[in-house]
Amino acid sequence: MAEVLTAEAVRDKLAALADWTGDPAGISRTVQLNSFPEAIAVVDRVAEVAEERDHHPDIDIRWRTVTFRCTTHSAGGVTERDIDLARRIDEIVRSAR
Numbered sequence: 651m652a653e654v655l656t657a658e659a660v661r662d663k664l665a666a667l668a669d670w671t672g673d674p675a676g677i678s679r680t681v682q683l684n685s686f687p688e689a690i691a692v693v694d695r696v697a698e699v700a701e702e703r704d705h706h707p708d709i710d711i712r713w714r715t716v717t718f719r720c721t722t723h724s725a726g727g728v729t730e731r732d733i734d735l736a737r738r739i740d741e742i743v744r745s746a747r
């Protein structure tokens with residue numbers, strides 16, 4: 651099972667994920683899309699990636715503002731799987747804009 655990263659490791663990883671904040675409990679990013687349908691389209695693409703990986707972010711949708719929170723529930727905190735998922739979410743958001 652993936653191991654929870656230390657606070658220092660999370661800090662180091664977040665240095666390369668400019669739009670994300672967090673700590674060993676979870677990392678999150680809030681993004682504003684151009685419209686509600688675009689927000690849903692991004693969530694749909696993230697859902698596909700999450701299913702492929704069997705690793706799912708917590709998602710909050712408010713009109714066109716979406717917050718993604720990545721944490722590994724089974725491990726009780728942030729693991730490499732969350733860092734990888736965050737990178738993929740960034741790619742999806744980038745291509746949606």
Ligand SMILES: C[C@H](O)[C@H](O)[C@H]1CNC2=NC(N)=NC(=O)C2=N1
Nearest residue numbers: 704705706707721722723724725
């Ligand atoms: C059985 C299956 O592997 C698990 O339930 C998966 C599904 N997606 C998951 N996603 C996340 N973020 N954490 C988990 O622990 C997790 N567990």
